[in-house]
Amino acid sequence: MVFRFSTEQDCEMMRDLIRLKPFAAERGTTLDVWDNVAKSLSTALKVELKKKKEADLAQCAKDIVAESNRRRADREAELSDSDVSDGKQKQFDDGLAFEREQAQAKLQFDMEVQANNRNVILECAKNFSAALANKDE
Known part of the structure; x- marks a missing residue:
């Protein structure tokens, strides 16, 4: 089933996202903010979404955030290993x-x-x- 949003619903979703700022959430609270986004959308749109679909979407958002956190940790570890990077550069030179x-x-x-x-x-x-x-x- 294809779920389509009206223009009014799109605007409501954008207002909700701007208000909750899920991408600017503090580290560790991101998943809670996305849960709040899902709840707000459900009530604001006055559309009963299936629990399974909500759970799937929430899980997808959580997976995206977890992957983002993993990448960030990898980058931070890579940056903290600057001695290793310097050693690799010296070896290359x-x-x-x-x-x-x-x-x-x-x-x-x-x-x-x-x-x-x-x-x-x-x-x-x-x-x-x-x-x-x-x-x-």
Whole structure:
């Protein structure tokens, strides 16, 4: 069954939410405020809502609040572990420095190989030229 609200009911719900401020409730009282919102809406709308639906909606709101609190606790724990974050940043910076050194060493090695290859090619060209000169004589 689809439950539709009239414009008047929507306005009443908004007034109730503004009055009760469920999102600004103090920590630990949030669920009580949402219970009050559900009760106020039931009486203000003068619509008998099924108990199961009310319980489901209240449970959904409680689950959302609990998840929000869990995330907040995770963020606070993450922020309090700034030493761990600093350690991770240092490890990351050290890794970048190591990779930079490795890249520079590889570049230097490649340049030396190219220089040696040029010298070998020049030496081969000299030997070949000398061999051709000796053959012509």
